[in-house]
Amino acid sequence: MSEITWTDLDERSVNTARSLALDAVENAGHGHPGTAMALAPVAHLLFQKFMNHDPNDPDWFGRDRFILSCGHASMLLYAQLYLNGYGLEIEDLKNFRKLNSLTPGHPEYLHTKGVEMTTGPLGQGLSSGVGMAIASRYWRNHFDPTAQTGQSIFDNFIYIVASDGDLQEGVTSEASSIAGHLGLANLIVIYDDNQISIDGETNLAFTEDVVARYRAYNWDVHTVELGDDGQVNVLQLIKAINNAKASDKPSFIRLKTVIAWPAPNARNTAAAHGAPLGESETKLTKQKLGLDPEQKFSVPEDVLLYTRQSQTNGSKKHKEWNDKFKIWAKDNAKLSNDFQRLQKNELIQDLESSLTVFETGTSIASRKSGGTILNELSNKLIELVGGSADLAESNGVLLKNASSMQKQNSEINQSSAGGKYLHFGIREHAMASIMNGMALYGFTRPFGATFLIFSDYQKPAIRLASLMQLPVIYVWTHDSIGLGEDGPTHQPVEQLWALRSIPGFSVVRPADANEVSACWIKILEDRKPAGIVLTRQNIPTLDRKLNNSAQGAKKGGYILQDCSNSKPDVILIATGSEIELALLAQKELNSQSINTRVVSMPCVEWFQNESKSYQESVLPKEVKAKIAIEAGSTLGWYQFVGLEGAVIGLDHYGASGKPDLLYKEFGITVQDIVKKAKELKK
Ligand SMILES: Cc1ncc(C[n+]2csc(CCOP(=O)(O)OP(=O)(O)O)c2C)c(N)n1
């Protein structure tokens, strides 16, 4: 390893980055200057000295990853993206926080080149970083299992900068706990211990020994004390990062800093967290930094020339990597085919036709058929990696041909660092954040399972997955009062519509085993965030000779069984387990000469993406007697049934008891549907 040096030019580059943060926030009139100023040396060190990255190709698979978990300090990252030549220019920094700028208030994935993840909700960045580290290790073990540690082109590091807020949020505890368990040596967290948050000093609410906590998680921990006059102790930090890189555990570097350093009055104040320093303090600060106080957005030519060497250095490293990659690809033809397929975001051919077709006449819980399909998919798709939050069998997601991912040479399984099944532990929130990181890393199609009710524990990460449009897949079982005796704490009611209200997210509730299969394929092909919602209880496998093909499920809503008359009197719309009731009610209504159509609507979002004419053909406006049936909140169904229609559902909590009795108790039965249909038809 070549010696890392720190020169006057580095110092001046850092001061330039500090002044850019100051000026951008000042110019915007709002924003978060303090941490962007204080941590400028950290970001400079990483982007200039430690990370393998190529500003000309921010997607280079072999790069190290950087996540700014405390996204409010976005100017810290934007200054680096400008100085390193990622495409941001001074004009963009002048537009900081303005509408349609490349420099929004918090970093946004896919919006600004070089931003690896959307951050802002504290805790998520660090937790997803754990997912990146898991994915990195997974691919390394898949592509290059025999290489010595540090000798593979697939070895890299995940660097995370986190703040007090990140460390206070519970999700980072969950994620850090599993990171320690898995021994993710490629993960390096730099914790900005400035002892300041918005309300004031952190000792108002946060006095535990964070280092001891991380040691207990089985991380390698380092403390870097303040340097002269309260500045970041760069030389100690270099040492700490080098130690972290050499460690066989995840590393936690507690870095003592002073927020807004070196502002003479604003430093070490909570005010410097989230407000401009003001004109006079900005000038005083620039003087301290040896800069001209009258100049704004000023970047010395030699500084920019120096920092933009990242472009040539990055290209060089990338080229060296490519050369090594070619040799690897020649020696590993089959793996290299995997690599190329994954790089093109392709699935394998004939995937769907290889899946089980479920026989009519059987009755099988969709969590079970889901498990069959998932196992078949997993056997074919190396990128499908995931597990459950301690409900592997219950959720039906145990991968029978995969080993459990564990620490390298763990007692549980000596060769399982490359395991494909993830025992997430009872950590639903971190599981979802980790899934985001795994997807962000690239190639990976993560899935994570729990009971639908506990999607509530995952919501912040689901929202971010949706915002970033990540191809993550939640498997949610025990999807209604149909789970029975575990009672109202476990019976989802409001979850379905709460999840459907998340923009860019698909909630998928298939009606039988063959819909499960079609929906899995659609989810994989879509490459967008989705949750597949499955029953605990058995549901019949529908006769597809009597009913239309399960392929219709891919349109989100389709006519499952029409009436013989071309114009229905009544349309029944149902999802999941309630399709069985709708079909029985249809039979009864047809026998009473009420022409009834049954529409299976496994995914409202997919249906809404279909053309208006298709939607009209399934749910014609002129048929007023529409009834939606779903064992959950009725809230959103009125958009489909209209004010003249009806919804049969559940707008209160469930109860502990036999499923059949619960359905009866709460008025979700064939008789209730028939009665309502007759009322509407009048
Ligand atoms: C989940 C979440 N809760 C609250 C906030 C609002 N918020 C933004 S920064 C912050 C705390 C700031 O303290 P710290 O994390 O130490 O950052 P520093 O001021 O040191 O940069 C809070 C509460 C948030 N962004 N995310």
Ligand SMILES: [Mg+2]
């Ligand atoms: Mg802080």
